[in-house]
Amino acid sequence: MYAMQYEITLPADYDMGIIRRRVETTGRRMDDFDGLGLKAFLVQDQANGAIANQYSPFYLWNEPEAMGRFLWGGGFFTAICQSFGRPNVRHWTGVETLRGPEVDQPAVAATKHAWQLPAEVDPAEPVGEALETLRQRAAMPGVHSSAIAVDPTRWEIVHFTLWSGEPEIVPGTRYQVLHLSTPGIKDLLDR
Known part of the structure; x- marks a missing residue:
């Protein structure tokens, strides 16, 4: 499993309705994308109390080839580049994904917590601690699913729920x- 996210920060006066309509009309294109575990079409909206307006989709890929096909195979990421310029794409190697008690319910919110490991720290212990936190989080009421992944270039752990x-x-x-595409969620959660 691979996790991926790009963040498109928009001006304070940007009409977030444009993003909502974009996802409403094109989001379903990802509903059957082969090799994708899930894509959460995420936004932060200043009108709802966020610090910034931002479109920040988060992906969990079952196959790295599918991630590549999305990014440089044409048609999908190309549309993002044409509309907003090419954003930096963060990606992390997956550690584990777990289903929550509400996995059969629609996901309406998400949280992402990322932190870097100090240079002198062996990653075994903090990743083990993150896995224990993942197990606890996945059992919480209201959780659809939760994942832990690591970027070994920056030694950053990300916990996405x-x-x-x-x-x-x-x-x-x-x-x-705004929308959740889950073409390969069964494979993602049944590893």
Whole structure:
């Protein structure tokens, strides 16, 4: 599994309705993308109390080839580049993904918490601790699914959780989910 995200920060006066309509009309194109576990179409909206207006989709890929096909195979990421310029794409090697008690309910919110490991720290212990946190988080009421991944270039751990309602008080950035494509979620969660 591979995690991926790009963040498109938009001006304070940007009409976020444009992003909402874009996702409403084109989001379903990802509903059957081969090799994709899930794509959460995420936004932060200043009108809803966020610090910035941002479109920040988050992906969990079952196959790295599918991630490549999305990014440089034409048609998908190309549309993002044409509309907003080419954003930096962050990606992390997956550690584990777990289903939550609400996995069969629509996801309406997400949280992402990322932190870097100090240079002198062996990653085994903090990744093990992150896995224990993942198990605890996945058992919480309202959790759709939750994942841990690591960027070994920056030694950064990311913990991503989808929620069926208002998220519990957990660290990290909060997002609204506009659409959730889940073509390979069974493979993603049944590893």
